[in-house]
Amino acid sequence: KETEQVTLDTGFVNTASCVSSITYIDGDQGILRYRGYPIEQLAERSSFLETSYLLIHGELPTSQQLAEFTDRIQHHTLLHEELRRFFDGFPRDAHPMAVLSSAVSALSTFYQDSLNPFDDEQVEISTIRLMAKVPTIASYAYKKAIGQPMLYPDNSLGYVENFLRMTFGVPATPYEIDPVVVKVLDMLLLLHADHEQNCSTSTVRLVGSSQANLFASVSAGVNALFGPLHGGANQAVLEMLQHIQSDGGDVSAFVRKVKNKEDGVRLMGFGHRVYKNYDPRAALVKKAAQDVLGRMAKPDPLLDLAMELEEIALADDFFVSRKLYPNVDFYTGLIYKAMGFPTTMFTVLFALGRLPGWIAQWREMIKDPDTKIGRPRQVYIGYGQRDYAPIAGR
Numbered sequence: 299k300e301t302e303q304v305t306l307d308t309g310f311v312n313t314a315s316c317v318s319s320i321t322y323i324d325g326d327q328g329i330l331r332y333r334g335y336p337i338e339q340l341a342e343r344s345s346f347l348e349t350s351y352l353l354i355h356g357e358l359p360t361s362q363q364l365a366e367f368t369d370r371i372q373h374h375t376l377l378h379e380e381l382r383r384f385f386d387g388f389p390r391d392a393h394p395m396a397v398l399s400s401a402v403s404a405l406s407t408f409y410q411d412s413l414n415p416f417d418d419e420q421v422e423i424s425t426i427r428l429m430a431k432v433p434t435i436a437s438y439a440y441k442k443a444i445g446q447p448m449l450y451p452d453n454s455l456g457y458v459e460n461f462l463r464m465t466f467g468v469p470a471t472p473y474e475i476d477p478v479v480v481k482v483l484d485m486l487l488l489l490h491a492d493h494e495q496n497c498s499t500s501t502v503r504l505v506g507s508s509q510a511n512l513f514a515s516v517s518a519g520v521n522a523l524f525g526p527l528h529g530g531a532n533q534a535v536l537e538m539l540q541h542i543q544s545d546g547g548d549v550s551a552f553v554r555k556v557k558n559k560e561d562g563v564r565l566m567g568f569g570h571r572v573y574k575n576y577d578p579r580a581a582l583v584k585k586a587a588q589d590v591l592g593r594m595a596k597p598d599p600l601l602d603l604a605m606e607l608e609e610i611a612l613a614d615d616f617f618v619s620r621k622l623y624p625n626v627d628f629y630t631g632l633i634y635k636a637m638g639f640p641t642t643m644f645t646v647l648f649a650l651g652r653l654p655g656w657i658a659q660w661r662e663m664i665k666d667p668d669t670k671i672g673r674p675r676q677v678y679i680g681y682g683q684r685d686y687a688p689i690a691g692r
């Protein structure tokens with residue numbers, strides 16, 4: 299809709315907000331590449347930290363660069379003791395995403411030596427601090443919720459191992475790390491690592507465009523990810539599957555409800571603003587779900603339910619005509635559940651994965667000489683001028 303000065307584009311469906319050389323998506327073909335590398339190749343052959351380096355620095359690292367990057371991250375995993383105390387103040391039943399965003403925001407208060415967005419060294423140390431400390435914060439958010447003691451990080455462990463031990467370990471017993479869980483979780487983080495100008499990344503850029511520091515910008519991204527139409531969808535998918543199951547497992551009846559738009563019910567984990575084809579990440583996640591859940595002594599009936607739901611939806615004209623396919627969130631929750639994560643932690647795992655993308659996009663934005671403060675216009679539809687009426691006469 300055109301007005302004299304501005305074009306209305308609700309939800310920025312057709313508006314590019316920046317130029318970027320980080321992530322390429324072809325939504326019609328179902329193609330996703332980070333810095334030119336197909337997601338399938340990275341998922342099979344790279345690791346989360348190597349891919350994080352690629353996103354942030356633009357090229358795959360040499361072995362020395364990767365070793366240095368990993369080493370620096372490993373040596374910044376500890377939280378300031380005062381920040382650890384923050385967790386005492388949150389209610390036990392707080393959603394861990396709310397705890398995560400608050401604690402990330404608080405990093406600005408502890409690291410005042412690295413807040414200058416135009417100082418490359420400060421940006422680099424903020425990058426390392428975020429990559430290192432967010433997993434620690436995430437696991438403490440979980441420990442707080444279940445009332446277990448928080449474990450200090452163990453810097454002899456790898457990135458994912460350390461996170462798993464801090465999350466599931468207890469001081470009383472040594473934590474046994476399952477290499478299959480480590481491998482799959484590493485791949486899932488990698489699959490979430492960037493996705494160009496999605497809601498949370500656009501938020502990070504918008505906040506950063508005012509020259510706010512990296513911690514402040516990323517905490518805003520965490521909040522944007524919280525919502526069920528974005529990262530919160532992975533939690534919503536599992537809750538939807540559990541709801542269908544407790545309602546007697548009638549998948550067709552649920553699909554009918556979605557099609558009739560009863561109470562605005564949507565098939566969570568389906569549809570995407572950009573993909574009008576199978577989300578390439580969803581294909582990789584589905585395969586991982588089958589592998590991980592196939593190893594379990596007792597199969598999870600929710601996997602069969604999810605596959606039935608997918609099959610019915612993909613054969614139904616409502617979904618076909620709207621080009622609604624499973625997205626990355628459709629199968630991830632089933633894997634996280636099999637790994638032992640409660641549903642409230644699912645979106646936190648998405649945040650851990652998306653972190654290097656937010657950082658890379660913020661850094662690209664701050665270095666771009668054409669960056670302007672993000673300041674969308676509006677189409678005003680309110681009153682024209684009218685005169686103030688004294689309260690007695692209203």
Ligand code: CMC
Pocket residue numbers: 309496526527528529530531556563564565566567568569570571572620622625626627
């Ligand atoms: N279930 C049922 N109908 C849907 C769905 C769905 N999941 N998604 C879209 N539609 C329908 C919608 O009702 C509309 O139909 P109509 O033309 O009759 O009004 C049409 O498809 C277009 O939908 P839209 O809301 O205009 O599409 P959008 O591009 O604004 O929304 C979306 C994209 C991802 C928010 C949406 O597909 C959705 O709500 N999906 C469910 C939530 C979800 O899985 N989100 C995760 C997205 S992927 C990971 C991430 O980015 O975080």
